Amino acid sequence: MTYELYYWPGIPGRGEFVRLALEDAGADYIDVGKRSSDKGGGAGAVSEFIHGSDLGQPHFAPPVLKAGGLVISHVANILQFLGPRLGLVPEDESARVWANGLQLTLTDFVAEIHDTHHPIGSSLYYEDQQDEAKRRARVFVQERLPKFLYYFERVLAVNAGNEAYLVGTAHSYVDLSLFQVVTGLRYAFPRAMERLEPEIPAVTALVDRVSQRPTLSAYLTSDRRLDFNQGGIFRHYPELDG
Amino acid sequence: MTYELYYWPGIPGRGEFVRLALEDAGADYIDVGKRSSDKGGGAGAVSEFIHGSDLGQPHFAPPVLKAGGLVISHVANILQFLGPRLGLVPEDESARVWANGLQLTLTDFVAEIHDTHHPIGSSLYYEDQQDEAKRRARVFVQERLPKFLYYFERVLAVNAGNEAYLVGTAHSYVDLSLFQVVTGLRYAFPRAMERLEPEIPAVTALVDRVSQRPTLSAYLTSDRRLDFNQGGIFRHYPELDG
Numbered sequence: 001m002t003y004e005l006y007y008w009p010g011i012p013g014r015g016e017f018v019r020l021a022l023e024d025a026g027a028d029y030i031d032v033g034k035r036s037s038d039k040g041g042g043a044g045a046v047s048e049f050i051h052g053s054d055l056g057q058p059h060f061a062p063p064v065l066k067a068g069g070l071v072i073s074h075v076a077n078i079l080q081f082l083g084p085r086l087g088l089v090p091e092d093e094s095a096r097v098w099a100n101g102l103q104l105t106l107t108d109f110v111a112e113i114h115d116t117h118h119p120i121g122s123s124l125y126y127e128d129q130q131d132e133a134k135r136r137a138r139v140f141v142q143e144r145l146p147k148f149l150y151y152f153e154r155v156l157a158v159n160a161g162n163e164a165y166l167v168g169t170a171h172s173y174v175d176l177s178l179f180q181v182v183t184g185l186r187y188a189f190p191r192a193m194e195r196l197e198p199e200i201p202a203v204t205a206l207v208d209r210v211s212q213r214p215t216l217s218a219y220l221t222s223d224r225r226l227d228f229n230q231g232g233i234f235r236h237y238p239e240l241d242g
Numbered sequence: 243m244t245y246e247l248y249y250w251p252g253i254p255g256r257g258e259f260v261r262l263a264l265e266d267a268g269a270d271y272i273d274v275g276k277r278s279s280d281k282g283g284g285a286g287a288v289s290e291f292i293h294g295s296d297l298g299q300p301h302f303a304p305p306v307l308k309a310g311g312l313v314i315s316h317v318a319n320i321l322q323f324l325g326p327r328l329g330l331v332p333e334d335e336s337a338r339v340w341a342n343g344l345q346l347t348l349t350d351f352v353a354e355i356h357d358t359h360h361p362i363g364s365s366l367y368y369e370d371q372q373d374e375a376k377r378r379a380r381v382f383v384q385e386r387l388p389k390f391l392y393y394f395e396r397v398l399a400v401n402a403g404n405e406a407y408l409v410g411t412a413h414s415y416v417d418l419s420l421f422q423v424v425t426g427l428r429y430a431f432p433r434a435m436e437r438l439e440p441e442i443p444a445v446t447a448l449v450d451r452v453s454q455r456p457t458l459s460a461y462l463t464s465d466r467r468l469d470f471n472q473g474g475i476f477r478h479y480p481e482l483d484g
Contacts, residue, residue, distance in 0.1 A: 056400050057340055060347045060393050072339050074346040076318075081339060097314050097323060098299055104316040105302045107346075111353055119361050119374065121381035132361065132374050139363035151302050158298050 001085075003029040004066040006046045011232040012184075014110070015063040017075045018082075020176040023219040025086035031224075033062075076103045079173045088173040099167045102155065102174045106181055109148045113181075113188070114233045116140045116240055126237070137240035141192045145185070149200050152178060156202035163202045164209055171213070178203070179210040184234030192242040243327075245271040246308040248288045253474040254426075256352070257305040259317045260324075262418040265461040267328035273466075275304075318345045321415045330415040341409045344397065344416045348423060351390045355423075355430070356475045358382045358482055368479070379482035383434045387427070391442050394420060398444035405444045406451055413455070420445070421452040426476030434484040 003022060007015030015033070022029045032049070035041020049066075050059045050073075059073040065081070072078050080100050083089030089099050119136040120129040156163045166174045182203060186193050197204050211217060219225055228234050245264060249257030257275070264271045274291070277283020291308075292301045292315075301315040307323070314320050322342050325331030331341050361378040362371040398405045408416045424445060428435050439446050453459060461467055470476050 056402065058393070058396055058400060059343070060350075060390075070336055070339060073343040077339060077342050077346055080342075094312055097312060097319060100319050100322075101301070101315040104319055104349075107349075108302075108353070111350070115357070115361075119357075120378045121385065123381065123385055129377075132377070135371075135374070136362045139365065143363065143365055148302075151300070154300055158300060160298065 001028070001068060003027060003082075005029055005031050005033075005063060006049050006066070007031070007033050007063040008043055008046060009033040010226070010229075012180075012226045012228060012234075013063075013232045014075050016226070017177050017180055018063050018065060018078050019224075020180055020216070020219075021079055021082050021086060021088055021173045023224075024176055024213060024216040025082075025088060026215050027082075027086055075177075076100060076107055079103055079177070083173050086173075088171070088176070090168045090170060090172070095168050099172055099174050102166055103177060105148075105151070106174070106177050109181060110233055112140065112144055112148075113185070116188075117235050117237060126235075130239075133237070133240060138242075141189065141240075141242040145189070145192060146196060146199075149182075149196060149203060153200040153203050156206065164206060166206070171210075175206060175210055176216075179207050182207045184228055184232075187228040188234040188236050189241045190236070195242070243270070243310060245269060245324075247271055247273050247275075248291050248306040248308070249273070249275050249304045250285055250288060251275040252468070252471075254422075254468045254470060254476075255305075255474045256317050258468070259419050259422055260305050260307060260320050261466075262422055262458070262461075263321055263324050263328060263330055263415045265466075266418055266455060266458040267324075267330060268457050269324075269328055317419075318342060318349055321345055321419070325415050328415075330413070330418070332410045332412060332414070337410050341414055341416050344408055345419060347390075347393070348416070348419050351423060352475055354382065354386055354390075355427070358430075359477050359479060368477075372481075375479070375482060380484075383431065383482075383484040387431070387434060388438060388441075391424075391438060391445060395442040395445050398448065406448060408448070413452075417448060417452055418458075421449050424449045426470055426474075429470040430476040430478050431483045432478070437484075 005015065005018055032041050033043060033046045037044060046062055050062055050064050057071060063075060063078060064071060064073045065078045072081050089096055116137040117126050117133050118129065119132045155166055159165065162169045165171060166178060211220060247257065247260055274283050275285060275288045279286060288304055292304055292306050299313060305317060305320060306313060306315045307320045314323050331338055358379040359368050359375050361374045397408055404411045407413060408420065453462060
């Protein structure tokens with residue numbers, strides 16, 4: 001099976017959570033947004049595919065994954081589908097339901113991270129909502145950032161004897177997503193994270209472990225891995241960093 | 243199976259999306275938060291159950307559903323689990339993946355609706371972020387509200403011959419959730435909705451149809467159905483209503 005990922009080129013964004021799973025598993029996939037337009041790729045092709053009504057199923061936003069005859073939108077939905085197929089989630093229903101719940105908590109966390117720099121609206125420039133962003137980021141750094149990270153630390157701590165993994169006794173797609181969130185937070189809020197990380201040793205150890213996975217580490221140092229930048233979810237504005 | 247729903251008493255909130263599915267199907271369930279504390283209910287019991295580490299699975303926030311040995315958090319995760327068991331989603335994988343994707347778009351929509359009155363932080367009073375709320379609500383009413391509602395209108399329009407349903411040819415939990423969102427929006431933004439609704443006739447017709455379902459309509463007019471109020475996701479502040 002060759003998967004097709006539809007996501008905007010140029011930013012890691014939400015598409016990167018899907019890429020990490022595909023890359024970690026060494027899956028065969030086409031990153032349509034990154035292809036040249038004369039090969040049927042680019043942002044135009046992404047937009048056309050997502051909003052098209054060919055399948056009777058227009059999607060609201062990317063990422064969207066095409067897997068044979070199935071077309072799937074939303075990161076948590078895509079990862080839930082890929083998990084069993086890529087060996088990135090345990091077999092039993094209880095673990096899968098737990099994994100999906102954790103992924104949806106990460107989804108909420110990512111939305112809050114995004115809104116630190118866009119608290120009024122995504123259609124406005126950062127510069128036109130900078131005062132509100134400073135205020136929202138202050139609450140985020142003081143309250144929400146520790147609340148979410150302490151939560152994941154606790155999930156790891158109570159996973160008796162398996163604190164290297166969020167779900168059960170093995171690596172899963174949720175570990176990959178937490179890796180991406182923490183890595184993004186280090187880029188966006190380096191001062192706040194430097195203060196917080198000593199208090200979340202299990203989270204930090206998980207991020208280290210994930211970064212050293214053989215297939216994934218080759219991807220992370222390749223040209224395919226997009227750097228964090230000022231167009232995505234995780235943006236570094238020093239004035240928002242505590 | 244007697245399900246146990248753990249959610250804060252006093253507000254419809256995110257718990258109501260789960261209640262609508264249970265009530266529509268006539269399922270047997272205990273609404274733990276609404277029980278008196280001497281019967282093991284109330285907000286304290288909800289908080290204790292959710293954050294407890296008895297099962298090695300602390301949850302981030304309610305709603306949480308206990309279904310036999312399974313404990314499930316997040317609305318979309320709970321509805322995905324209940325859907326097949328309550329006859330509220332078609333059998334085939336393609337339809338279930340599509341239903342979950344639509345539900346996750348509603349999840350995002352609900353978060354944006356909430357943030358119109360709390361754009362800076364949930365821990366602050368509305369009155370302490372009213373200026374920012376006015377600005378965010380203006381962008382929401384002008385851009386995001388129509389974008390989301392036109393999207394669901396389009397989903398219905400392209401569901402050839404079945405524009406009464408979001409998923410396939412039958413009533414599903416996603417229809418119930420869209421009903422709840424539109425009903426909440428009518429409470430929170432009556433002026434904006436009065437202007438918009440003529441442009442989304444299929445959405446409006448779906449909401450009417452859902453409100454007339456026999457078992458559900460009895461619930462909607464019962465004491466169990468909580469009114470929208472100023473403590474939940476959908477709040478009516480006239481100054482935010484376009």
